[in-house]
Amino acid sequence: MLRYLSASSELGGKNSDFPFVSFEDIVAATDNFSDSNMLGMGGFGKVYKGILEDDKEVAIKRLGSGSGQGIEEFRNEVTLIAKLQHRNLVRLLSCCIHDDEKLLIYEYMPNKSLDSFLFGIFRLLISCCTKFSMLTIKFFFSDSERICMMTNNLFY
Numbered sequence: 001m002l003r004y005l006s007a008s009s010e011l012g013g014k015n016s017d018f019p020f021v022s023f024e025d026i027v028a029a030t031d032n033f034s035d036s037n038m039l040g041m042g043g044f045g046k047v048y049k050g051i052l053e054d055d056k057e058v059a060i061k062r063l064g065s066g067s068g069q070g071i072e073e074f075r076n077e078v079t080l081i082a083k084l085q086h087r088n089l090v091r092l093l094s095c096c097i098h099d100d101e102k103l104l105i106y107e108y109m110p111n112k113s114l115d116s117f118l119f120g121i122f123r124l125l126i127s128c129c130t131k132f133s134m135l136t137i138k139f140f141f142s143d144s145e146r147i148c149m150m151t152n153n154l155f156y
């Protein structure tokens with residue numbers, strides 16, 4: 001369930017209209033960050049698929065503990081990203097800070113990322129090139145076998 005940060009919020013005690021989700025709701029939404037809900041891993045940390053109480057599908061980025069990012073830096077980043085909303089950018093819906101945990105909640109994109117799409121095309125190209133090379137080699141060797149047979153027939 002989305003709530004709004006108040007003056008006494010965990011985000012540095014500053015007023016903010018940015019919605020946040022409780023850590024308990026995130027744990028429930030991701031089935032306690034189960035591996036089966038993991039979507040991938042990026043520079044920020046692991047990304048999980050979650051379903052919030054209102055059946056809304058979300059992608060939850062869990063900041064890795066080694067990031068060294070403090071609450072103030074996280075707050076600034078969230079405020080900045082929240083201002084960068086655009087129809088071609090994935091929407092940041094809310095955030096969560098709980099003890100050492102810092103999480104960002106984005107809208108869920110079912111079509112995977114651009115890099116996995118490009119990597120798919122790259123893999124297809126490699127497999128086509130490999131098949132073409134194999135065919136060329138096969139053709140060359142079958143042809144050279146024929147040439148050998150012809151020369152053998154000529155001499156013997």
Ligand SMILES: Nc1ncnc2c1ncn2[C@@H]1O[C@H](COP(=O)(O)OP(=O)(O)OP(=O)(O)O)[C@@H](O)[C@H]1O
Pocket residue numbers: 039040041042043044045047059061090106107108109110112113
């Ligand atoms: N909103 C989303 N919806 C669905 N899957 C997502 C979403 N955000 C991230 N993912 C998945 O999680 C993976 C890691 O995403 P993340 O944005 O953290 O890193 P990145 O963009 O790959 O790299 P970096 O963090 O270094 O920019 C993505 O490759 C994608 O598969």
